[in-house]
Amino acid sequence: MRHTLASITRRWPIVAVVTLVGIGLAALAVTFQTPQYTGTAEVLVQQTGADGPASPGARVVASYAATLEGTDLAEGAGVEAPVTAEVRDGSDVVALAVDGDTPEQARNRAEAVVDAFTRWIEDRAGESGLTATVVSSPASSDSPTSPDWALYLLVGAVLGLLVGAVTALARSGAPPGVGTADDAKSLTDAPVLGTVAQDPDMSEHPLLSQLESNHPRRESMRILRTNLQFLDVDSPQQVITITSALPGEGKSTTSSSLAIALAETGRRVLLIDGDLRKPRLDAMFGLERTVGLTTALVGRVSPESAVQPTRTAGLDVLTSGTLPPNPSELLQTEAMLNLVGHLSESYDLVLIDAPPLLAVTDGALLAALSDGALVVVRHGRTRLDELKGAAERLQAVGARVLGTVITMTPRRSTSRYGYGSGYGPEFFARETESGSRRRR
Structure with missing residues (x-):
C-alpha cells in the first residue's frame, strides 16, 4: 500500500493531467447533447357523489397516474417524449412532467397531455364517477433541466482520477528489486560478502558436496567463506545466523553450502536448523528429524546426542526435531541461549539456519543470540522495501548485520558485484585449480 501511494504521489502530474482530460471529455459530451426543458402540470382526481366530491382512494389515484405514463395516452396527444407522473403525498393530485427541446415545446407537450388525460377521464365519468381538474396550469422551466453539468463533470473527474492512478501505477511497475551491490549496502549498512549465480541444477543438487570442485557455486562459497573470515579479525564470529527477508530466496541452500565450505x-x-515451522536441512542432508533441536530444548536428550554427523568431515547438523506449536516462545527461552552457548564450546563455528525475518519473529530472535547475521537476498526478486524491513527487524533486536549474500544472480550481472573483465566464478575456479598444481 505504501508503494502504491508513493507511486501515485510521485507521478501526480500524470494523475492531474488525466483527471483534467476526463473533465474535458465530460464537458465535451455535455456540449454535444441537446438541452432539455421540462414542462409540468398538476391534475386533481376526485370521486363525484350525492354528498359532493370525495377522495377515490390512494390506489385508484395511483392507477390513474400509471395510466398517465402509458404510451397510448401520450401518442394520442401527439407527444413523442416519455411522460412521468407521481401522486403528491397525502393528496389526490397527480403531478406530471414531460421534456422538450425548448421551453415552449415542453409547455405545449404538458398541456397536450393534460387535455388528453382530462378528456379520457371525462369519457369514463359515467362508469367511474371520477372528475379531473387542472389545479396547476402547464408551465415550463426557464433553464435546461438536462443534461446535468455538475453530475457529468463529477463523473468525468472521478473516472479521470481512477484512470490517472492506474496509469501512474503502470508507469511505476512493480516495486524495485535488489539489482546491485549498492542497493544492498545502502539498505543494510553492511557489505555484500558474496554472490551466487543462477544454477538450473540447484533443486536437484542443493548440497555443495554434490558438485565438482571447479563448479561456479563452489567458488562462490569459497569467496563468501574468505570474506567472512576477514570480516572482523579482532572480533571473530563464532555463532552466525543466516536468514532472509521472505521465503524462496535461497537461505537454506546458502546455509548448507557455507557450512560445507567452512568444514572443508x-x-x-x-x-542448526532453527526453522521450527518449515525445516529443510534434514531432507537436504538425508538425516533424521524426530530427534533434534526441540528434543534437546525440552531436556529429553542431551545436545550432543541430538547432533548428527554428515558425509562431510567436520560438519555436524542439529535438525529441527519435532515441530512445536509455539516456535517463537521456545526459541527465546533461556534453554535455547544455554544450548547454543554450550554447543559453541565444542565447535569452531556454529551456523543457524533461521526462518525469514518478515514472515515470523523467529529469525530475529535467533539473530539476537548470535554474534551476527547474514541476510540472503534474491537478485531482482527481493524488493528494496523488503530488504529494508528485514534490516530494521534485526536492528530492533540489537542484532548485528554482518553482510548480505545475493543469490540467483544472472551471470551477465556478476560484474556489478566485482566480477567484471572476465573474473567470474569460472575464472576463479580455474585459477584456484591451476594455482594448486603450480604450488605442488
Whole structure:
C-alpha cells in the first residue's frame, strides 16, 4: 500500500493531467447533447357523489397516474417524449412532467397531455364517477433541466482520477528489486560478502558436496567463506545466523553450502536448523528429524546426542526435531541461549539456519543470540522495501548485520558485484585449480 501511494504521489502530474482530460471529455459530451426543458402540470382526481366530491382512494389515484405514463395516452396527444407522473403525498393530485427541446415545446407537450388525460377521464365519468381538474396550469422551466453539468463533470473527474492512478501505477511497475551491490549496502549498512549465480541444477543438487570442485557455486562459497573470515579479525564470529527477508530466496541452500565450505578447511562446524515451522536441512542432508533441536530444548536428550554427523568431515547438523506449536516462545527461552552457548564450546563455528525475518519473529530472535547475521537476498526478486524491513527487524533486536549474500544472480550481472573483465566464478575456479598444481 505504501508503494502504491508513493507511486501515485510521485507521478501526480500524470494523475492531474488525466483527471483534467476526463473533465474535458465530460464537458465535451455535455456540449454535444441537446438541452432539455421540462414542462409540468398538476391534475386533481376526485370521486363525484350525492354528498359532493370525495377522495377515490390512494390506489385508484395511483392507477390513474400509471395510466398517465402509458404510451397510448401520450401518442394520442401527439407527444413523442416519455411522460412521468407521481401522486403528491397525502393528496389526490397527480403531478406530471414531460421534456422538450425548448421551453415552449415542453409547455405545449404538458398541456397536450393534460387535455388528453382530462378528456379520457371525462369519457369514463359515467362508469367511474371520477372528475379531473387542472389545479396547476402547464408551465415550463426557464433553464435546461438536462443534461446535468455538475453530475457529468463529477463523473468525468472521478473516472479521470481512477484512470490517472492506474496509469501512474503502470508507469511505476512493480516495486524495485535488489539489482546491485549498492542497493544492498545502502539498505543494510553492511557489505555484500558474496554472490551466487543462477544454477538450473540447484533443486536437484542443493548440497555443495554434490558438485565438482571447479563448479561456479563452489567458488562462490569459497569467496563468501574468505570474506567472512576477514570480516572482523579482532572480533571473530563464532555463532552466525543466516536468514532472509521472505521465503524462496535461497537461505537454506546458502546455509548448507557455507557450512560445507567452512568444514572443508578443517574446521569443526555445526549447522542448526532453527526453522521450527518449515525445516529443510534434514531432507537436504538425508538425516533424521524426530530427534533434534526441540528434543534437546525440552531436556529429553542431551545436545550432543541430538547432533548428527554428515558425509562431510567436520560438519555436524542439529535438525529441527519435532515441530512445536509455539516456535517463537521456545526459541527465546533461556534453554535455547544455554544450548547454543554450550554447543559453541565444542565447535569452531556454529551456523543457524533461521526462518525469514518478515514472515515470523523467529529469525530475529535467533539473530539476537548470535554474534551476527547474514541476510540472503534474491537478485531482482527481493524488493528494496523488503530488504529494508528485514534490516530494521534485526536492528530492533540489537542484532548485528554482518553482510548480505545475493543469490540467483544472472551471470551477465556478476560484474556489478566485482566480477567484471572476465573474473567470474569460472575464472576463479580455474585459477584456484591451476594455482594448486603450480604450488605442488
